[in-house]
Amino acid sequence: MEKIIQAADLKADDLVIEIGPGQGVLTEELIKHTGKVLAIEIDKNLAKELKNKFTGNKKLDIINDDILKINLPEMIEKNNFQNYKVIANIPYYITSPIIQLFLKTKIPPTEMIFMVQKEVAERIVAGPGQMSILAISVQYYADAKLLFHVDKKAFWPVPEVDSAMVKITPYSALDLTHNPSPYEGEGGHVNRKRFFRVVKAGFSSKRKTLLNNLSASFHLEKKTTEEKIKKAGIDPSCRAQELTTEDWKKLSFLF
DSSP: OHHHHHHHTOOTTOEEEEEOOTTSHHHHHHHHHSSEEEEEEOOHHHHHHHHHHTTTOTTEEEEESOTTTSOHHHHHHHTTOSSOEEEEEOOGGGHHHHHHHHHHSSSOOSEEEEEEEHHHHHHHTOOTTSOOHHHHHHHTTEEEEEEEEEOGGGSSSOOSSOEEEEEEEEGGGSOOOOOOOTTOOGGGHHHHHHHHHHHHHHTSSTTSOHHHHHHHHTTOOHHHHHHHHHHTTOOTTSOGGGOOHHHHHHHHHHO
């Protein structure tokens, strides 16, 4: 628990959204180190227990709802949470939807600290050679780092898999100079649609080369496809998992 608090680098005036507080073990530590915590708990009984446990604590609001169905922008604005962090221990099957929810929302967090299945964490932070659609869908929006591994024996009851902590920092929260590129359209909406359409095409068949996948997906002759890929400075014979996010941006301008 202490390592999670340290990893989040919490300040006394920080605003935190905690997803799935459960019995409130982490919640108790969060309210000691922050200014305000919004705890989103889907289980009705657990939410009731949490409200009883923390009765009268003005630094905590417990919301009994499904984070994937809640009106996130409305909740953020209602609670004046414009600058906030997200901390959660999330199960494998909703890892990607939750991450995407916060990365794509109108008011994204300054950073997210997630405990996830070890293999999922490693996929999120993967580099060229091991890239996946999950890695690209996170790294397109944010900087992702694996902080540390957590042995399954640290939990009771002991789960079947080890876990890991990842830190995801949206680029909007980083001190970066943004240089628009030709493939960046108005508002970014068209860009993202085009970008992920090309990414999905490139990963359409894992064993096939980038040339074969893009040619088949966009119904182009291989010679034409090869010229486009080379124009982006990429080897047509490579496979999708070998490309960087920047490579995909270049390709999205050409397809």
